[in-house]
Amino acid sequence: MIKEKNLHAVGIIAEYNPFHNGHAYHIRKAKELSNAEYAVVVMSGDFVQRGAPAIYDKYTRTAMALSCGADLVLEIPSVFASGSAEDFASSSVALLNGLGAVDTVCFGSESGDMEKLSAIATILANEPAVYSDELRKELKKGATFPEARNTALVTSGAVGKEDASILASPNNILGIEYLKAIYRQNASLTPLTIARNGSGYHDPLLMPDRFCSATGLRKALRESGEHYNETENTVFDYVPDPVKLKIQESKPLYCxxxxxxxxxxxxxxxxxxxxxxxxxxxxxxxxxxxxxxxxxxxxxxxxxxxxxxxxxxxxxxxxxxxxxxxxxxxxxxxxxRRAGYAPYARILGFKKESVSLMGEIKKRGSIPLIAKTAGAETNLTGAAAAMLRHDFYSSHIYQTVLQAKYGIKIKNEFTQSVVIL
Structure with a gap:
């Protein structure tokens, strides 16, 4: 009897707001480090974690990701896509774990030191008394939560004073939240981290010969207005070739x-x-x-x-x-939260070659895989159905503003098909 080949897929949690060369590098390295055939991306929909609309709609960003190495893109439920770092991470990890076919999750971090990130995540996930007591004490003194948390982590021995700055970097914070969620959910996911290269997460400048930040790219796009397709560098030097055309074709939205x-x-x-x-x-x-x-x-x-x-x-x-x-x-x-953070997996797009991956998810997953919006809500109950309705509503709000701003007719959540490349 021929033994069935094990399928390996790496999970990536992303916003791609918008997609740039650093994201393409991350997908390549994630597949390489995990020895995975497929990269499964769970991505924010039309609104992102910092509490803002995505610069481009979720289907445009899905097409960008699929054209640059992703094999399957799923939507993080909108309730948590714009939630706290803890909720965002908990939902993303639950979604990847619920697929059953993803065995690794790979995230970027400024630190690149899994041992230190894991030590902090373990303390935060278990909240031992020495940590909790110090946290309360610092909060009573009037410290902000991040300040109190850093002091409590040093006091509990999770990090030395010289490493307390780890929690001042946004990708480190999210990475720690991913690890926390993996530990608390007892998820069957092996974590990997890649040291972030290039500009900082919030760096508004585009620097030559470096990966840009999404913040810097959004700033450049906004300043270029409707003429960014005519610029000779600024934006296009920092995005993969397939993304350039999407930027030229797409209409941005801002707060x-x-x-x-x-x-x-x-x-x-x-x-x-x-x-x-x-x-x-x-x-x-x-x-x-x-x-x-x-x-x-x-x-x-x-x-x-x-x-x-x-x-x-x-x-x-x-x-x-x-x-x-x-x-x-x-x-x-x-x-x-009580429904498990991700009680369904909604497909935004996939590559034709990844059909076998979706077959594995359907066979091994613990949550339903939604490819069509028609009738999807009737197959869910309670909080899961309410969450899906919220997904539809959020995107319809985004689409309404997009149509009004540019005077264009676009498809809604019930007429838009998933992206297939």
Missing amino acids: DDFSLLLNAALLRLSMEGIPFNNFSDVSDELAARITKQLPDYHSFEEKINQLKTRQYTYTRVSRALLHILLGTTCQLTEDA
């Missing part, structure tokens, strides 16, 4: 494109007496600040800057406002 919808949502909720703290990431204090400033019209970004404080960072406020706009309630978020 301020959603200003009218945000202000309308805030006014409607106030009129109907629905508290702002009903929504995920909106504390009582932040809700009071929003209410106080409600009568004044501000753009999305102006409102974020108006509300942010030392305790409430720009990203935290942006995320809270986005949750209000998209109707991401605390109840929906809690129900989604």
Whole structure:
């Protein structure tokens, strides 16, 4: 009898906002280090973890990824795609683990030191008394949560003082959250990390002969306006060839494109007496600040800057406002956590050669694989069905703004097919 060949797939958690040369490098190295035939990407949909719209819609970004090494792209549920780092990571890991056919997850980090990242993740996942006590003590002193956490990690012995800065780097933070989720979920995923090369995560500059940051690329695209297809370098030097055409063809969206919808949502909720703290990431204090400033019209970004404080960072406020706009309630978020963070896997696109991979997922996965939107909701129940409806709603909001801004007709979630290359 012929023994069936084991299929190896590596999981990648991404936003590709937008896709650039560093992402293509990551996919290549992830396959190489894991000895995997396939790269399965779980990706944010139309809104991303920093609490903002993705610069390009999820189908455009899926096509970018598939043309540059990804074999299958799945959507991270929208409830968590724009959630905290912990929720984002928990959902992503649960999604990859639920497929049954992914045995490794590979992420980038500024540190590149799995031993140190793992030591920190172990403390944060188990929260021993020495850590928890010190964390509470520092918070009572008025320290911000990141400051208190760093002090508690040093006190608990997870890191030395010289390594406390590990948690100041965004990719390290996400990497630690991925490890935490793997440990807490007892996921059958072997973690690998690749040291991040090139510009920092938030670096707004495009530097020659270096991988750029997505932040820098978005800044360059925004400053170029509608004429970026005519520039001789700036943008196109930092993206793979297949992505260049997609950038030329696609229409970008930014936070301020959603200003009218945000202000309308805030006014409607106030009129109907629905508290702002009903929504995920909106504390009582932040809700009071929003209410106080409600009568004044501000753009999305102006409102974020108006509300942010030392305790409430720009990203935290942006995320809270986005949750209000998209109707991401605390109840929906809690129900989604109880449902296992990722009770289904929705396909955004795949390569024709990866059909055998999807066959393995259908055979070995513990969650349903959704390829068609028609009737998908009726095959789910409870929180899972509510999460899928939220996915549809979030993307329809994005598509509405895209159509209004550019005066174009685009497909919606029920007429758009998955991307196949």
